[in-house]
Amino acid sequence: MTKSLSKPLTLGVLLLPPAIVYAGLVIWPMIQAIIFSLYRWNGLGPLQQIVGLGNFSKIVGDEVFRGALSHNLIIIALSLGLQLPISLGLALLVNQKLAGRSVFRTIFFMPFVLSEVITGLIWSFIYLPDGGLINTLGGQLFGMSKVAWLGNISTVLLAIWVVLGWKYFGYHLVLYLTGLQNIPQELHEAALVDGATNGQVIRHITLPLLGPTVRLTIYLAVLGSLQVFDLVWVMTTGGPVNASDTMATYLYRFGFQRFQLGYGSAVALIMFILCFGFSLIYQRYVMRRDLAL
């Protein structure tokens, strides 16, 4: 008797508190966002001015938003094209015979634990046009002329991406290392005994077996790139002239600085749809085999 009573009670004790916190602060806000996005609303007073999908068409028609979206896409392209291959190369390197291997891993991963504020400020100094590390050293060593790395429309996005790469390459590297350690050592040895070169082993054995990890890092890099905010906000707040705007900084400006909460909610929803759509498609078609493991 007590046992049949205590099981639902036990479940209630275990599940109810987290369910309340989670439903109230994760699920409920997202439902609200859907409602708000259909209104013009400054955050005060009742929701009255319904605009239907008007916010969405305005966002899609806004050149600044399209620019912000394109910056997110550029960051994705740079991350997939450069950051991940570099991380993978370094992981293969660290995984081989290397004196002080664990020290290198510790160092490579270090930027990941630094806050984006700290990282952004350190690099703001490095990029400083007058007196910054790059321009001072570039001038002293190579006679380079001064560049306003963060103040120039054509360099700002690349400069920010370099910082993102600096901060996050160690994270991908550690994931690759974990993947590499899961590959049985015997396979390498067998191939080497058969006369394969190191390069052949990497190309025909290591990389195919690392597939799940590679697909995972691509997934994480794309989602991370779609949401970039802190670092951009600290370094440029999206400027100059929106040249480093991302969807999240655009959202912040409209939602919190101009208090267009309906419009901002619509931006949030678009971001969500992009992230969710990508997750769904990618997990369905690319990561399916990995998740089944």
Next chain:
Amino acid sequence: MTKDPQYTPAIRLALTPAITAVLRHAIALLTALVVLIPIAMTVVGGFKTTGDLYVAPLSLPAEWQFAHYTDILAGEAFWRLLRNSLVITLATAVCVVALASMPAFAFSRMQFRGREVLFNFFTLGLIFPASVAILPLYITIRQLGLVDSHLGVILPQVAFGLPGNILVLRSFFSAIPKEIEDAASIDGCSTLGFFWRILLPLVRPALAAVAVLTMVGSWNAFFLPLLVLNSEQLWPLPLGIMQFQGQFGTDWAKVLAFVSLALIPTIIFYLLAERQIISGLTSGAVKG
């Protein structure tokens, strides 16, 4: 795959390993420098005058200035920021560990109707990243009257920490052999008793990984506190650093000293907890 070794010239055979070994170490060293130089420059830069910093950013200070550091440490603001950061971080970590391990236990060790549905409901949150949900989240926090309170930062961080950590902990809890549970139950241990007295102590490393990783995230959080906390008295370190930079923006040596004081505890924590941080990250990612 098979390749006749005689195709490879003898010289190449002898030299290649040595050369690649040197190259390997050179690349690793270079990358390490790219990581370390900005950090070292920041800490050392805090000991310079700003003029000295601008002219020779990478050399040691012409004259060691301790004033930037001692001024900040003597003031009240830095310690207040540090205290606020500690309060938010520790509270978030404790709540995440508690609230994530409870459903993780139910999902891994108990049979009940609707288990899969509920589990999917909890993990749905994995696709709502906090930065995307931040605006509606802010409105909810306002409706709850939590704006400008530490709770307004802690609770959302906990809520968004639940899905991933429930997933990680569930897989750790599942790995505990059923025999232990049976033995406990024969000895008269209730379900909750088993959870609290036997299972949780057994998975302490996993709990530590979750706690440490949550602490790193909470300690570094900027977006959420920026929105929720209006009073300076409540700010954590990242907000304080931004304000300090706004105030002394042109005096970069001073700013770097402040950044260093926030950076050093982070790095010490990292060096102490590296194993937990990395195991938490990789188990979450690889198993998730």
